[in-house]
Amino acid sequence: MILTVTLNTALDITYRVRSLRPHASHRVTEVTERPGGKGVNVARVLAALGHEVTLTGFAGGGTGGEVRDRLAGTSGLTDALVPVAGASRRTIAVVDERSGDTTQLNEPGPQITPGEWGAFLDRYGELLAGASAVALCGSLPPGVPVGAYATLVRTARSAGVPVLLDTSGEPLRRGVAARPDIIKPNAEELAELTGSHEPLRATQDARRRGAHAVVASLGPAGLLATTPEGHWRAAPPARVHGNPTGAGDSAVAGLLSGLLDQLPWPDRLTRAVALSAATVRSPTAGDFDLATYEKLLPRVSVTAA
Amino acid sequence: MILTVTLNTALDITYRVRSLRPHASHRVTEVTERPGGKGVNVARVLAALGHEVTLTGFAGGGTGGEVRDRLAGTSGLTDALVPVAGASRRTIAVVDERSGDTTQLNEPGPQITPGEWGAFLDRYGELLAGASAVALCGSLPPGVPVGAYATLVRTARSAGVPVLLDTSGEPLRRGVAARPDIIKPNAEELAELTGSHEPLRATQDARRRGAHAVVASLGPAGLLATTPEGHWRAAPPARVHGNPTGAGDSAVAGLLSGLLDQLPWPDRLTRAVALSAATVRSPTAGDFDLATYEKLLPRVSVTAA
Numbered sequence: 001m002i003l004t005v006t007l008n009t010a011l012d013i014t015y016r017v018r019s020l021r022p023h024a025s026h027r028v029t030e031v032t033e034r035p036g037g038k039g040v041n042v043a044r045v046l047a048a049l050g051h052e053v054t055l056t057g058f059a060g061g062g063t064g065g066e067v068r069d070r071l072a073g074t075s076g077l078t079d080a081l082v083p084v085a086g087a088s089r090r091t092i093a094v095v096d097e098r099s100g101d102t103t104q105l106n107e108p109g110p111q112i113t114p115g116e117w118g119a120f121l122d123r124y125g126e127l128l129a130g131a132s133a134v135a136l137c138g139s140l141p142p143g144v145p146v147g148a149y150a151t152l153v154r155t156a157r158s159a160g161v162p163v164l165l166d167t168s169g170e171p172l173r174r175g176v177a178a179r180p181d182i183i184k185p186n187a188e189e190l191a192e193l194t195g196s197h198e199p200l201r202a203t204q205d206a207r208r209r210g211a212h213a214v215v216a217s218l219g220p221a222g223l224l225a226t227t228p229e230g231h232w233r234a235a236p237p238a239r240v241h242g243n244p245t246g247a248g249d250s251a252v253a254g255l256l257s258g259l260l261d262q263l264p265w266p267d268r269l270t271r272a273v274a275l276s277a278a279t280v281r282s283p284t285a286g287d288f289d290l291a292t293y294e295k296l297l298p299r300v301s302v303t304a305a
Numbered sequence: 306m307i308l309t310v311t312l313n314t315a316l317d318i319t320y321r322v323r324s325l326r327p328h329a330s331h332r333v334t335e336v337t338e339r340p341g342g343k344g345v346n347v348a349r350v351l352a353a354l355g356h357e358v359t360l361t362g363f364a365g366g367g368t369g370g371e372v373r374d375r376l377a378g379t380s381g382l383t384d385a386l387v388p389v390a391g392a393s394r395r396t397i398a399v400v401d402e403r404s405g406d407t408t409q410l411n412e413p414g415p416q417i418t419p420g421e422w423g424a425f426l427d428r429y430g431e432l433l434a435g436a437s438a439v440a441l442c443g444s445l446p447p448g449v450p451v452g453a454y455a456t457l458v459r460t461a462r463s464a465g466v467p468v469l470l471d472t473s474g475e476p477l478r479r480g481v482a483a484r485p486d487i488i489k490p491n492a493e494e495l496a497e498l499t500g501s502h503e504p505l506r507a508t509q510d511a512r513r514r515g516a517h518a519v520v521a522s523l524g525p526a527g528l529l530a531t532t533p534e535g536h537w538r539a540a541p542p543a544r545v546h547g548n549p550t551g552a553g554d555s556a557v558a559g560l561l562s563g564l565l566d567q568l569p570w571p572d573r574l575t576r577a578v579a580l581s582a583a584t585v586r587s588p589t590a591g592d593f594d595l596a597t598y599e600k601l602l603p604r605v606s607v608t609a610a
Contacts, residue, residue, distance in 0.1 A: 020327050021327075023404075024408065025408075027411055092410075096328075099328075102328065108334070
């Protein structure tokens, strides 16, 4: 079983409007809803690839209930979310039909009490016993200590479970120092962590800070990996157009899936790049297009960096 | 008991953001939620004035559940909402902290089935038996016939219950023809109904179309009433600054409250204008400031129009 952790689970809502104008009133023409948060997206992609996945983190209130109801319908996915008193956050993506652009509104998430955080730590420890890998993904809700990911990385390493960390800012900085097996920052997160805007130098710096392997997602340019076995760049055959939401989460799923299948690094990167590009091509943000994935797999280029 | 009907009940959500920019990502700094829809606002103000109020219409899904949970905490207010399979709509008001302006996103509401509409008509008939007045407020959700308000007006009149209609467009046009006791259009709704932008002429025209009394809300200028007993203008002593959301609903509550208290028309209009201005002055949209209300009551001017 692969365990994914989403401390700030969300109900992702998408609104279509004819044209978004500040200070005007808009009639929403279409509403779609789905469970969200980075770890939830990773879990969904892993389940679609045929892996058994358990999802933990927090869920509460009416929105938490809607998230859990919808997760119950996804095969291969076990809901091990810890209930909290506060309401899980909503994220709202307002799609402008005229321009195709998206405006994002993200709620901060519920206040987590020390007791709820303690209950999560207990649950996490139990779940690790049955896990072959764990992904720690996304932002921290209010009340969770900023060193939370460092604690979760250490617990996973003590249990002998490979751990991937995908977050940003101070939680990433502290988490890296706890020596996770893989981190997957984007270019901006990597620059913030290391102070360097030169990706190869920055990935090497991030390894010195504690990460065993660093896989940086560079948007349309693909992935840059610095690992104990070598440095690689992996890129799709051509620029893929579409909605990049969730592309980074699909890359995380590809890396974990390749780790579980004991693939060499270049093959893990190929899987991650193909999944990521197939997510950009999917009409629904955070899903991947299977035909695009299978077509891209033999065409991803991996070169020594 | 006063009955208020809200066919398109809503969960009104207010987001504060630092500055709303289309196509950017925003962190919401504050989230507030309350039950909404015009008839819900009218009911809340009537309950605050000490009237017994029963609220009906439709509620469904997670949002409908949240609306009902919150209504349960309002004293003087009885929830007689009819459950539906679809989810009640959300409205989102995004307040830009820098400019103070609000951008509004309104979901269309759930699809109402013919069976659900039939169940509502049964419930409405039962509730009318105990009602001393009824207010029909707001837009129609998808699936409800465009002549819905005309039907509801006729049923109320058959039952001998005074009926106030506050809606717009074709539902208003058809509803007026069924001869409601009072309609309360704003200037724009009145012009759309009658084709006239001259308010006094337009209110007289609306009476000829079937309304026994027409009370037009003219924003900061107050109310213009055309009734069988005479024509009046009622205005606050000075322009009131603040958030006008819900001011029209408070005017409806004032008119109904005055009707129940058997006040003459000028006194009903005074109450409606004072409540409306006290709502503009309230920090929360759709609530009224009691001190402002009491201070304004003796200072509203009512003159023959």
